Amino acid sequence: MRAKRAALLALIAAALGLVFSAYSTYDYAVQLDRQVHAVHCSFIPGASVSTDADNPCKAALFSPFSAIFRATYWGGVPISLFGLGAFVFFVGFAVYVWVGDRRLPRSAYPTFLALTLGPLAASVVMFTISVTQLHALCKLCVGTYVASIALVAAAGLGLRANRREATPAESEGVGVGWSTPVVALAALGACAIAPALVYVDLLPDYRPLLEKCGKLAMPVDPHHGLIKIPTAHPVRAVTLFEDPLCPTCRVFHERLVDEGVFERLDVTMAMFPLDSDCNWMLDRSLHPGACVLAKAVICGGTEKGRAVLEWAYDEQDVLRELGKQGAAPLTAKISDRWGRDLATCVASKQVSVQLNQHLHFAANNHVPVSTPQMFLGDQRVCDEDTDLGLKYTLAQLAPEVLRE
Amino acid sequence: MSNDNQRLPGPQKTPSPDEVYRGRVPSARDILDAGRDPSRGAEAGGRLAAVSGAAVGFALLLVVSGSVASMVHGAKERIAHPASVQAAQAVAVADDAEAPYCTPAFKQVLQRVLNACGLVGTEQRRGCQPADVKTFASISDDDFNALFTPLKDRGAVLMFDDASDVLDEGAKKLLDERWLDRKGARYFFVVARASRDGTVERNRALSHKRANSVMFHLKESFQDPELDNHVGLLWLGSEFAQLSNAYCEWPHSRENKHCTPQDINRSAFASWVDCRL
Numbered sequence A: 001m002r003a004k005r006a007a008l009l010a011l012i013a014a015a016l017g018l019v020f021s022a023y024s025t026y027d028y029a030v031q032l033d034r035q036v037h038a039v040h041c042s043f044i045p046g047a048s049v050s051t052d053a054d055n056p057c058k059a060a061l062f063s064p065f066s067a068i069f070r071a072t073y074w075g076g077v078p079i080s081l082f083g084l085g086a087f088v089f090f091v092g093f094a095v096y097v098w099v100g101d102r103r104l105p106r107s108a109y110p111t112f113l114a115l116t117l118g119p120l121a122a123s124v125v126m127f128t129i130s131v132t133q134l135h136a137l138c139k140l141c142v143g144t145y146v147a148s149i150a151l152v153a154a155a156g157l158g159l160r161a162n163r164r165e166a167t168p169a170e171s172e173g174v175g176v177g178w179s180t181p182v183v184a185l186a187a188l189g190a191c192a193i194a195p196a197l198v199y200v201d202l203l204p205d206y207r208p209l210l211e212k213c214g215k216l217a218m219p220v221d222p223h224h225g226l227i228k229i230p231t232a233h234p235v236r237a238v239t240l241f242e243d244p245l246c247p248t249c250r251v252f253h254e255r256l257v258d259e260g261v262f263e264r265l266d267v268t269m270a271m272f273p274l275d276s277d278c279n280w281m282l283d284r285s286l287h288p289g290a291c292v293l294a295k296a297v298i299c300g301g302t303e304k305g306r307a308v309l310e311w312a313y314d315e316q317d318v319l320r321e322l323g324k325q326g327a328a329p330l331t332a333k334i335s336d337r338w339g340r341d342l343a344t345c346v347a348s349k350q351v352s353v354q355l356n357q358h359l360h361f362a363a364n365n366h367v368p369v370s371t372p373q374m375f376l377g378d379q380r381v382c383d384e385d386t387d388l389g390l391k392y393t394l395a396q397l398a399p400e401v402l403r404e
Numbered sequence B: 001m002s003n004d005n006q007r008l009p010g011p012q013k014t015p016s017p018d019e020v021y022r023g024r025v026p027s028a029r030d031i032l033d034a035g036r037d038p039s040r041g042a043e044a045g046g047r048l049a050a051v052s053g054a055a056v057g058f059a060l061l062l063v064v065s066g067s068v069a070s071m072v073h074g075a076k077e078r079i080a081h082p083a084s085v086q087a088a089q090a091v092a093v094a095d096d097a098e099a100p101y102c103t104p105a106f107k108q109v110l111q112r113v114l115n116a117c118g119l120v121g122t123e124q125r126r127g128c129q130p131a132d133v134k135t136f137a138s139i140s141d142d143d144f145n146a147l148f149t150p151l152k153d154r155g156a157v158l159m160f161d162d163a164s165d166v167l168d169e170g171a172k173k174l175l176d177e178r179w180l181d182r183k184g185a186r187y188f189f190v191v192a193r194a195s196r197d198g199t200v201e202r203n204r205a206l207s208h209k210r211a212n213s214v215m216f217h218l219k220e221s222f223q224d225p226e227l228d229n230h231v232g233l234l235w236l237g238s239e240f241a242q243l244s245n246a247y248c249e250w251p252h253s254r255e256n257k258h259c260t261p262q263d264i265n266r267s268a269f270a271s272w273v274d275c276r277l
Helices: A002-033 A056-061 A079-103 A108-134 A139-165 A179-202 A247-258 A290-314 A316-324 A327-338 A340-346 A349-364 A390-397 B017-021 B028-036 B038-080 B084-088 B104-116 B130-137 B141-147 B169-180 B200-222 B245-249 B261-265
Strands: A227-229 A236-242 A265-271 A373-376 A379-381 B156-159 B187-192 B231-235 B267-273
Touching: A002 A056, A002 A079, A002 A108, A002 A139, A002 B038, A056 A108, A056 A139, A079 A108, A079 A139, A079 A179, A079 B038, A108 A139, A108 A179, A179 B038, A227 A290, A247 A290, A265 A290, A265 A349, A290 A316, A290 A327, A290 A340, A290 A349, A316 A327, A327 A340, A340 A349, A349 B169, A379 A390, B104 B141, B104 B187, B104 B231, B156 B169, B156 B261, B169 B200, B169 B267, B187 B200, B200 B231, B200 B267, B245 B261, B261 B267
Parallel strands: A236 A265, B187 B231
Antiparallel strands: A227 A265, A236 A373, A373 A379, B156 B267, B187 B267
């Protein structure tokens, strides 16, 4: 009876894993239309979507770890799809052990336990990535981890109960057959892959969409005031429009760096702070203080501009709060970190003029009032292609930046 | 399902499932029979379990694959036919500033000045003579002056000595300040004038020189490669409506000196214009 209960527990765990994986997959697949969508982020299956821009499930979804084959398929193949298929298998296997109970081959429960280690291992890997790389735990992911753990526990309990409940004659059975583990492993593989195959087979053709987001009309800044950012192996010219206090810019920059792309770009950076203090295109500041930090990046120039920008991204939460208090606290913070010379530069008229030229560069090119923006040569990379579709887009438009 | 583990070893050889149930689902009879024969029962039960598990798994896999197909297909449809609300959402585009004073009348004059003065198009000449203004402005002199009223705080009056086209230090400083305070403007207007002292021809020439002085100073000071595309010069002779004493209240380069109507007309008004064209 205990084995039966364990099988039931495994069935529930697998079903739960299936539900969490299904939500993760849905949240991922819905992004395939290149629009902005809220994502689910709750331990309660069926809870409404979260509109919080910073929710950890969104961070996980848009991280480079959420999918594979990103350069081949737009958005890649979400790993939740494999989880979805795997949990389908485990639901079936749980039914198998529940119905079969003591009439199963002796290898059934060990096979079950061994196979459940797969989702557990995947969960451990993803949990480690969440903690060490994303610094956040997505509730849907945690639900999947818990389901994986419960599945292993149920399989373990089932194995133990099955051995205890077996008669001496049953226990003394000889020979270890391999057909159950082999067939089960093959079935698990087939189940795990099947949804992914359906997914990639039906994916839209994104290639015609990649070049529909405009071009730089005047790619050369007549004042030559944009910032050149030195990188290790620049192979492709790119112009980036950045705002030091824009969270999306920070994530985008981290993505480029994490994926090894940034070092292969020949970067020209235009500051485009969404702060009405200096940016006339806004009727209110989206990121108060961004003008001051943009000036700091300009003052950093080719030598220190990248370091100043990355510092601003790293300290963004603190700097955003300071920015709401006015320019003085921000300038003081800049002085503390980068020295008085740079702070003096930030306050100078000259750098204000330079920043104004950056903004006029944006105006001359009639770029959208948003950040970040990336132009490969003069071709604008669509916003929709700067997150999930970034690697695919680069593979299509600038494959040289993905080659080692 | 399998013959791998003979968990219920019987005295006789247990037939393999393939031998007993080749290619079919165990029937009720098989299961009843299995109750009588433990070894056969185990096989039948195992087979039933396998079939049940496989059936559930397969059905679920179909549902899941169908759902995935539906999700991807839905996205494909939304790409092909974006929702009208989303399609209608206009994305703000970076552009020059457009201030409230950019009325149609103001923009009409601005456009004509820019066209006639060579800032727009391929004309080589720079600057407009009073006759041009008379032709293209199509408005009265007073109305023409009034157009610049909204620029009172944005611009400044650079004052000259009598019969002089030389910018003094105060004028240069004020001009530099105004030039650097560009914000979102694309065009920088310089409207030079002369007082009524002297002949019309002489004043017209003087006005022209004053406008050029402003241009030369900007070129020397800032060496802006875009300067020629930004600065519009307009020189008005004494035959144009003179500025009244009220314009002495405008920011000017001789704040500490007494301002007369003659002084305010020996000048060049310089301002960025925050209008799109």
